[in-house]
Amino acid sequence: MTERRSDCPIACTLDLIGDRWTLLVIRDMALGKQRFEEFLQSPEGISSNILSNRLKLLEQAGLVEKQPYSSHSRRMNYCLTEKGESFRPVLKAIARWGLRQIPGTGTEAAGDR
Amino acid sequence: MTERRSDCPIACTLDLIGDRWTLLVIRDMALGKQRFEEFLQSPEGISSNILSNRLKLLEQAGLVEKQPYSSHSRRMNYCLTEKGESFRPVLKAIARWGLRQIPGTGTEAAGDR
Numbered sequence: 001m002t003e004r005r006s007d008c009p010i011a012c013t014l015d016l017i018g019d020r021w022t023l024l025v026i027r028d029m030a031l032g033k034q035r036f037e038e039f040l041q042s043p044e045g046i047s048s049n050i051l052s053n054r055l056k057l058l059e060q061a062g063l064v065e066k067q068p069y070s071s072h073s074r075r076m077n078y079c080l081t082e083k084g085e086s087f088r089p090v091l092k093a094i095a096r097w098g099l100r101q102i103p104g105t106g107t108e109a110a111g112d113r
Numbered sequence: 114m115t116e117r118r119s120d121c122p123i124a125c126t127l128d129l130i131g132d133r134w135t136l137l138v139i140r141d142m143a144l145g146k147q148r149f150e151e152f153l154q155s156p157e158g159i160s161s162n163i164l165s166n167r168l169k170l171l172e173q174a175g176l177v178e179k180q181p182y183s184s185h186s187r188r189m190n191y192c193l194t195e196k197g198e199s200f201r202p203v204l205k206a207i208a209r210w211g212l213r214q215i216p217g218t219g220t221e222a223a224g225d226r
Contacts (some may be wrong), residue, residue, distance in 0.1 A: 006156035007210025008149055009218035010140050010204060020131040027123050043119035083214055091123060093206035098122025109118035 016061050018085075021046055023094070025054050026080065026087050029064065034077040058084070117148070129174050130200075134159055135167050139193065139200050142177065147190040171197070 005011050011015050017023050024046065039051055046054075055078055058064035063084035069075035080087075098105045118124050130136050137159065141152050151225050159167075168191055171177035176197035180186035193200075211218045 005218055007219045008137075008140075008156070009215060009220075011137055012156050012215045013168055013207045013211040014133050015137060017121055018133040018136070020127050023131070024121075028123070043121070045118065048142070052222055069118060070182050083121045086210060086214060090203075090206045090210055091138050093203045093225070095122045095128050097199060098126040101199060102122060102125045106120045107122070108174050 013090075016057075016063070017090075021050055022054050022058065023087075023091065024083060025051065025058065027091055029078060029080045029084065030088055030091060035069070035075065036078070037113060039078075062088070092102070121207075128168075129176070130203075132164055135171065136200075136204065138164065138167050138171065139176070139197060140191045140204055142191060142197065143201060143204060146181070147192060148188065149191070153193075176200070 004015065017026070021044075024042065024044055025026065025039055028042055033039060033042075036048075036051065037054075037057050039046060039055075040048060055064060055066070059066060061083075062081055064078055066076040066078050069077050095107075117128065121158055134157075137155065138152055141155055146152055146155075149161075149164065149168075151199060152159060152168075153161060159173070168179070172179060175194055177191050178194050179189040179191050182190050208220075212220065
């Protein structure tokens with residue numbers, strides 16, 4: 001987590017999600033994906049080290065929580081917290097902009113639901 | 114401009130604005146700032162080389178256009194195009210999230226108007 005750059009809510013939010021990957025992980029969770037391998041399978045091809053890093057930062061920021069997949073497994077499920085769920089309007093606004101302004105984009109992976 | 118990672122409108126939009134600075138420049142223009150020096154004065158302290166780079170990328174993407182400040186000046190004004198203006202709902206959604214979820218953020222620089 002970097003130091004706050006200003007008290008602007010846009011700047012502070014970008015300190016959390018202002019990169020090319022974080023909102024895609026949030027998108028995937030909003031679409032129901034829960035497991036590390038599922039995020040890796042998304043078409044953008046996130047690398048496992050970037051994914052690990054973003055999941056850790058999102059957990060630290062209280063947007064994501066992880067739980068054991070089952071009582072006899074070390075595998076983890078990752079889910080949005082209520083704070084993470086509250087990003088849906090941001091995802092929708094971005095998806096809507098992309099659909100209108102960028103030719104060839106499609107709704108299947110838009111998180112716009 | 115990087116190659117498209119997928120046809121997801123969120124991913125494609127992040128290819129344009131997925132970093133810590135670009136949306137702050139768009140925010141400043143949405144708030145009425147037009148000149149290079151004005152962007153530099155924003156509280157986040159963008160560096161002039163990052164600012165130059167982002168203005169160039171935004172111009173290439175058709176989100177920003179520059180015009181001479183006056184007929185006898187080399188100074189440029191930067192303004193949002195219609196495509197750039199259409200980012201306002203994204204700025205608003207992000208500002209709203211920050212105001213609700215990040216303590217101590219304030220509306221003065223929110224671009225939420």
